[in-house]
């Protein structure tokens with residue numbers, strides 16, 4: 722039989738952590754909240770969030786930080802941990818990375834990615850309603866997810882041989898964008914506002 726810790730780790734969908742304890746609570750809006758106190762396993766503790774190198778610990782925050790996770794069975798999920806500040810040889814004193822969240826985020830990776838998926842499949846207002854957060858959170862989730870999936874968008878232009886160019890309108894045909902695709906990989910490599918020669922020149926100027 723699976724232990725309670727294993728079940729909670731599965732609900733959180735996160736590896737390399739140790740669950741310290743978990744409790745059920747009610748928040749100020751009378752919603753049920755699953756509060757999970759946890760910490761990274763030793764091998765994942767005190768790592769720089771930028772370069773990932775193992776660092777020495779500088780100090781520890783006196784209070785636990787909270788991350789909002791994906792809802793589970795109607796429960797709001799919150800993760801708690803007292804983060805360390807670490808000394809990275811490349812990035813000086815910096816808050817350590819945690820396995821469940823992107824750097825500088827108050828939400829888990831899963832939250833960010835699901836919020837982004839819903840926002841792209843529907844719209845930001847719908848995503849905010851579904852995720853029970855405000856739309857500015859959705860914007861930040863989209864940015865973090867994009868940075869994770871594609872840290873360097875300029876690489877899209879590497880090895881470009883066969884391209885297709887098209888224009889499409891938005892706002893009921895009042896505004897246009899120019900879209901360039903890579904026919905070899907079937908991916909969009911560039912989008913520019915407008916549909917003039919100048920717009921397309923912006924794309925060609927990016928090429929070496």
Ligand SMILES: [Zn+2]
Nearest residue numbers: 769772809812
């Ligand atoms: Zn670093």
